[in-house]
Amino acid sequence: MFENLKPQPADKILALMQMYRDDPRQEKVDLGVGVYKNAEGVTPVMRAVKAAEHRLWEQQTTKAYTGLAGDPAYADAMIELILGNAVEQDKIAAVATPGGTGAVRQAFELVRMANPAARVFVSDPTWPNHVSILKYLGIETVPYRYFDAETRAVDFDGMIEDLKGAKAGDIVLLHGCCHNPTGANLNQSQWQAVVELLNQGGLIPMIDIAYQGFGDGLEEDAAGVRMVASSVPECLIAASCSKNFGIYRERTGLLMAISQQGDAQALNQKTLAFLNRQNYSFPPDHGARVVTTILTDDALRADWKAELEDVRLAMLGLRQQLADELQRLTGSDRFGFIAQHRGMFSLLGTTPELVEQMRVDHGIYMVGDSRLNIAGLNAQSVPILAKAIVDAGV
Numbered sequence: 001m002f003e004n005l006k007p008q009p010a011d012k013i014l015a016l017m018q019m020y021r022d023d024p025r026q027e028k029v030d031l032g033v034g035v036y037k038n039a040e041g042v043t044p045v046m047r048a049v050k051a052a053e054h055r056l057w058e059q060q061t062t063k064a065y066t067g068l069a070g071d072p073a074y075a076d077a078m079i080e081l082i083l084g085n086a087v088e089q090d091k092i093a094a095v096a097t098p099g100g101t102g103a104v105r106q107a108f109e110l111v112r113m114a115n116p117a118a119r120v121f122v123s124d125p126t127w128p129n130h131v132s133i134l135k136y137l138g139i140e141t142v143p144y145r146y147f148d149a150e151t152r153a154v155d156f157d158g159m160i161e162d163l164k165g166a167k168a169g170d171i172v173l174l175h176g177c178c179h180n181p182t183g184a185n186l187n188q189s190q191w192q193a194v195v196e197l198l199n200q201g202g203l204i205p206m207i208d209i210a211y212q213g214f215g216d217g218l219e220e221d222a223a224g225v226r227m228v229a230s231s232v233p234e235c236l237i238a239a240s241c242s243k244n245f246g247i248y249r250e251r252t253g254l255l256m257a258i259s260q261q262g263d264a265q266a267l268n269q270k271t272l273a274f275l276n277r278q279n280y281s282f283p284p285d286h287g288a289r290v291v292t293t294i295l296t297d298d299a300l301r302a303d304w305k306a307e308l309e310d311v312r313l314a315m316l317g318l319r320q321q322l323a324d325e326l327q328r329l330t331g332s333d334r335f336g337f338i339a340q341h342r343g344m345f346s347l348l349g350t351t352p353e354l355v356e357q358m359r360v361d362h363g364i365y366m367v368g369d370s371r372l373n374i375a376g377l378n379a380q381s382v383p384i385l386a387k388a389i390v391d392a393g394v
Contacts, residue, residue, distance in 0.1 A: 012128075012367060020365045028363030029381045031372040034180070034344060036243060036311060039378045046246045048304035052293035060289075065282045068273040070096025074288040077295040078254045081218070082209060082239055086226035093257045093268035095276050096283040100210045100240025101129060103255040106275050107206055107236045108137055110257065111171055113271070120171040120206070121163060123147075125347070125369060127180045127208070130173060142166070147182045149349040152337035154184045160197060168202030174228070176209030176237075177221035178343020181371035185215065185342055191224040195231045205232060210240040213308045214315065215342035233260050241291050243344070244308055250287025315344065318377045325386040335389075344375045350394045362388035370394075 016032040035043050069075065075094040083092075097103040111118050120139055122130055123146035134141045142165075145158030163172060174194070179185055186194065198205055205228050215221045229235045234257075241252040257268040276283060294300045319339045326335035338346050348370035358364040364385055366372045377385065 016365055016367065019359075023363055023365075025363040027381075027384055029365065029376065029384055031364065031366040031376040031385070033376075034373060035248060036246065036344065036375040038314070041378070043246065043248070046304060046307050048294045048300045048307065049245060049247060049290055051300055051303075052290045052297075055293060056286075056289060066096075066285050068276045068282060069094070069269070070283045070288055071285060071292065073296070074292045075254060077292050078239060078241075079256065081295060082212065082222055082237065082256075083226055083229055084219075084222070086230040087258055090262070090265055091258055091260060093259075093265050093272055095255050095269075095272040096285075096288050097238075097253040097255050097276075098280060098284055099242060099251040100208070100238055100253040101133075102251065102280075102283075103238035103240070103253040104130065104208060105133055106255045106272070106279065107238050108133055108139060109275050109279070110236070110255075110271065111206075112137055112139055113275075115169055118169055118171055118204075119166070120173055121166055121203075122173045123159075123175065123179070125181055126173070126175075130208070142170075144172075146179075147184055147347060147349075152182075152184065152347065152349050153340075154186060154190070156186070156190050156193075160193065163194075163197055163203070164201070166201055166203050170201075170203055171236075172198065172203050172205050174205055174207045174224075176207045176212065176225045178211035178215045178345070180210070180343070181345050181347050181367070181369060183341030183343055183346040183374075184337075186224060188223060188227075191227050195228055198228070198232050204234050204236070206236040206238070208238045211243050211343045212239075213244040213305075214312055214344060217312070218305065218308070229258055234258065241287060245287075245291055245294070245304070247287045247290065250290070251284050252287030252291060315374050318374050318379075318382065319346070321379065321382045322374075322377065322386060325383055326389060329386055329390045338374075344373055345371050346374060347371050348389070348394055350392075354392045354394055357392045358388040361391065364388045 013032055020030045037043055074096055079092055097106055119142050120134055121142045121144050124143035131141055144162035145155045148155040177185060207225050209225055212218060212221045237256040239254045242248040294304050323335050323339040327333055350370045352368040355366055355368050355370050
């Protein structure tokens with residue numbers, strides 16, 4: 001049996017991480033892996049997370065299974081965080097998942113179950129695992145234009161033109177905020193235009209929101225998601241707590257299925273629970289219970305929001321520092337887009353050959369598509385990166 005297995009393509013980011021570890025240079029800079037790091041290069045445990053875990057350690061009396069959908073209190077807390085009061089609770093079915101990736105996978109499974117003929121339209125570019133999972137599941141994937149390599153902004157006219165080619169029942173995958181890998185986001189008028197197109201075409205949005213609070217703020221980053229969810233007949237939302245709570249290894253996510261039909265929630269909830277049962281049975285609970293503890297306690301929630309805001313502002317500061325340094329070195333504002341992008345990532349929009357040149361000459365490690373993790377920088381490494389970019393002629 002095993003002799004029939006075929007080697008699978010290596011994960012480019014994991015391969016990049018190994019190359020970085022093997023590089024003996026002291027001034028090497030890791031901008032590949034999508035993990036937040038502070039100025040000391042550490043991914044810290046947030047204060048509120050530590051306090052919530054200590055409380056659980058003192059008070060938790062069992063490690064027995066939760067339900068197939070996870071703890072309902074976790075779903076309620078996350079729905080309130082992401083949607084506020086934009087959608088009535090009885091319209092929403094939700095299940096806990098192993099991280100945002102688990103939520104994405106379950107959403108695609110649900111699409112395949114409900115409409116095997118549906119195509120999924122994905123932004124070009126998008127998070128590579130979106131396409132990888134869709135390909136593995138045998139779901140047809142259609143790219144739509146998103147990033148303008150000249151302006152390093154959203155190619156909105158191209159996006160709308162391509163989405164007009166979607167058929168009723170097709171899925172449109174959208175990034176809720178802090179687009180990965182580009183850092184270029186839709187503004188509110190563009191979100192409204194997307195809603196109008198979705199409704200005119202009978203298209204179903206699926207929103208992946210993995211970075212709420214990393215862009216313009218918790219409420220601001222959710223504005224587009226809330227607009228879509230409250231304005232279309234049906235919607236899927238895959239959410240992650242890895243980044244904004246810093247609990248990457250706890251694998252804490254949520255999948256929501258929203259329907260404006262009054263009688264659809266019960267069937268949707270049972271279907272999501274069924275899919276959980278088939279894939280991993282009961283979802284992990286520790287991270288979910290930590291998140292619930294934080295979001296339902298006024299003091300912990302306030303402390304978490306304060307620390308998250310510090311993280312957001314630190315990334316904005318690094319963006320501005322890098323844009324300013326590049327302007328100083330080049331005498332041009334052509335890199336001003338870096339300060340305008342939001343979230344952990346920006347796409348430089350250069351070639352794999354120049355990315356490799358920066359690695360060889362300066363020890364700059366970024367993915368070949370030129371996605372750089374802003375959170376991998378600090379005040380000392382910004383000038384190193386800026387010089388590498390200029391020397392390579394990006």
